[in-house]
Amino acid sequence: MSSIDPGHEAGLPETTPAPAPAAAPVAAGDSALINQLARAYLEDRRRERRWRIFFRLAWLLLGLALVLMAWSQRASTTAEAGPHTALIDVRGEIAVDSEASAENLLSALRSAFEDAGSQAVVLRINSPGGSPVQAGIINEEIRRLKALHKKKVYAVVEEVCASGAYYIAVAADEIYVDKASIVGSIGVLMDGFGFTGLMDKLGVERRLLTAGEHKGFLDPFSPTSQEEVALAKAMLGQIHQQFIAVVREGRGKKLKETPQMFSGLFWNGQQAVELGLVDRLGSLDYVAREVVQAEEVIDYTPQENVAERLVKRFGAAMGQGAVQALRHIAPLR
Numbered sequence: 001m002s003s004i005d006p007g008h009e010a011g012l013p014e015t016t017p018a019p020a021p022a023a024a025p026v027a028a029g030d031s032a033l034i035n036q037l038a039r040a041y042l043e044d045r046r047r048e049r050r051w052r053i054f055f056r057l058a059w060l061l062l063g064l065a066l067v068l069m070a071w072s073q074r075a076s077t078t079a080e081a082g083p084h085t086a087l088i089d090v091r092g093e094i095a096v097d098s099e100a101s102a103e104n105l106l107s108a109l110r111s112a113f114e115d116a117g118s119q120a121v122v123l124r125i126n127s128p129g130g131s132p133v134q135a136g137i138i139n140e141e142i143r144r145l146k147a148l149h150k151k152k153v154y155a156v157v158e159e160v161c162a163s164g165a166y167y168i169a170v171a172a173d174e175i176y177v178d179k180a181s182i183v184g185s186i187g188v189l190m191d192g193f194g195f196t197g198l199m200d201k202l203g204v205e206r207r208l209l210t211a212g213e214h215k216g217f218l219d220p221f222s223p224t225s226q227e228e229v230a231l232a233k234a235m236l237g238q239i240h241q242q243f244i245a246v247v248r249e250g251r252g253k254k255l256k257e258t259p260q261m262f263s264g265l266f267w268n269g270q271q272a273v274e275l276g277l278v279d280r281l282g283s284l285d286y287v288a289r290e291v292v293q294a295e296e297v298i299d300y301t302p303q304e305n306v307a308e309r310l311v312k313r314f315g316a317a318m319g320q321g322a323v324q325a326l327r328h329i330a331p332l333r
Contacts, residue, residue, distance in 0.1 A: 082117050082296070083117055083119055083294045083296070084117050084118060084119065084294050084296040084297065084298045085118070085119060085120060085121075085122055085287070085288040085292045085294045085295075085296065085297045085298070086112035086113075086115065086118035086119075086120070086121045086122065086298060086300050087121075087122050087124060087284070087297050087298065087299045087300060087301065088105065088108045088109060088112060088121065088122070088123055088124070088299075088300050088301050089123075089124050089126075089299070089301040090105065090123055090124065090125045090126070090127050090165060090168060091126055091127060092126075092127055093127065093128065093129075093130040094127060094129060094130030094131055094134045094135050094138075094164045094165060094168070095130045095131050095134060096131070096134065098130070099302075100127055100130070100134075101134060102134045102137040102138050102141075104302045105138050105302075106137070106138065106141050107302060108300045108301055108302050109121070109138075109141060109142060109145055109300075110145065111300050112300040113145045113148070113149040113151055114149070115300075117298075118151065118298070119151070119292050119293070119294040120151055120152040120153065120154060120291075120292040120294070121151060121152070121153045121154070122153075122154045122155075122156055122284060122287055122288065122292070122297075123142075123153065123154070123155045123156070123168065123169065123172060124156050124158065124284055125155055125156065125157050125158065125160075125161045125165050125168070125169055126157075126158040126159045126160060126161075127160060127161065127162070127164070127165035128160050128162050128163065128165065128185075129162050129163025129164035129165050129166070129167075129185065130163070130164045130165075131164060132164055132167065132188065132239055132242075132243065134164070135164035135165070135167040135168050136167065136242075136246075138168050138171075139167055139168055139170070139171045139246060139250075140171075142168070142171035142172070143171050146171075146173075152173045152174075152292075153171065153172045153173055154172055154173060154174050154175075154176065154287050154291060154292070155168075155169040155172035155174070155175040155176065156175075156176045156177075156282065156283065156284045156287055157169070157175065157176065157177040157178065157181045157183060157269070157278070158178065158181065159181060159182065160181070160182045161175075161177070161181065161182070161183050162182060162183065162184060162185035162266055163185040163186075163187070166183065166184060166185065166186065166247070166277075167243060167246060167247075169250075169278075170246060170247050170249075170250025170251055171250055172250075174279040174280075174291070175277075175278040175279050176278065176279065176280060176281065176282035176283070176286070176287055177269035177272060177273070177278045177281060177282075178269050178281065178283070179268065179269045179270045179281055180268055180269060181268065181269035181272070182266050182267075182268065182269075183266060183267055183268075183269060183272040183277055183278060184261075184265060184266035184267050184272065184277060185264055185265070185266045186243060186244065186247055186261065186262045186263075186264065187240060187243075187262070187263065187264030188236045188239045188240045188243060189236070189264075190232060190236055192218060192220055193220050194220055194223075194224070195220055195221050196221065196222065196223050199221065206219075206221045206222055208221070208222055214228065214231070217231070217232075218232060240262070243262075244262050247262075251276060251277070254276040254279070255275075255276040255277070256274075256275050256276040258275065261275065261277075269281060284297065
């Protein structure tokens, strides 16, 4: 059976579908411009990548140079010398991560005692004190090293030797001061603030949930109870007695105890000599020359030299640079 177009049979004009509109032809000039922009973009990315690699290599070489410089300077200061007085500074607050931390001072003490050329060790002290834990660690290590190496230890006080600093000083065989130095403060304290009255005025409610009766012990935003105050004082009293015992052991019969000696008061150097808290007046030069009889003084105190500071800054800059680079890296095809 043959098919017949109904429109044709009816005499209607024959229709054909309209052709799709043709895409506008890209002009030769536009195509060249697009290619040129693409090449420029890729070249810019390659140039950026080359510079990034260059600067990374430059930072790496600089870091290696600084590390070698720091190592060579440290090696030169720790090389064995002839007969000398070994000096270690106890400066500032005695605390973790400070110049006078146990970690820093113990390494210096061991180096000073182990050096065959050191005739004695001098602690030059200028500190208001700090952590009883850190001071106790240093005191015990000084006594251990004295017994092990059979070397004398002398403490020389400059401005202040108070609280935890005096805790360290009594480990020395003798203590020398200036007549105007400040010595003492044999006591323990715990300080803080209370904000309960202010919170009441501001209408602020403290919501503290604990598991354990005293877990919020001495919370500054909660009122203190007589029981908590008594517990805190008992703890401080125990630490105070430990401090007193260390002072008595270190000073021995030299100490002329008075009712105020362990009250937390402090005295000038001349008064401290009279009380037996220290031995006599004298400076570092005097001790090295007249007592140790080794005038050359070599400093064993851990110190960051210029190279070490630059190394730390370099490390921080490298870390920051690496993060920035990772943020901006794009894949090159």
